[in-house]
Amino acid sequence: MINADLFAPPAPSGGVTELVLTHNAPEQTQLLLPMVAHLSRNQSDRWLTWISPGPVDRKLLESYGVDPRAIRLIHAPEAKDNRWILWEALAKGNSHTVIASPGTLTERELKQLEAAALKGHCQALLLRIR
Secondary structure (H helix, E strand, C coil): CCCHHHHCCCCCCCEEEEEEECCCCCHHHHHHHHHHHHHHCCCCCCEEEEEECCCCCHHHHHHCCCCCCCEEEEECCCHHHHHHHHHHHHHHCCEEEEEECCCCCCHHHHHHHHHHHHHCCCEEEEEEEC
8 A cells, every 4th residue: 555645745834933022122132143043053055044124243143153154144224125135035945044124014015925935945034123
């Protein structure tokens, strides 16, 4: 008897997760950077991409254990550029996770990002500040 599960297509991987952080809270660094460090050591064959509206201090990242060879930092100061770069990074498939702060998204924009994440077998981690 042949097991049909052996021939089933793999379950879709990729999606969008939102993390809501408190504005100017000192603990957000202590929460976020260990997670980034873990993600940077998660896979060796694809990037952890962080699209940031401002510069990210590489020495601070390294102090939390982030692997500098596994993270791709992209500085995108304009929100419209941030969203386009986010979509591209998700859809390309060369990142296992893309972190970004795209601002307020419409339901349509969120669905577009989810579709891009599925296409690229990638996870989006969207940071929102309240």
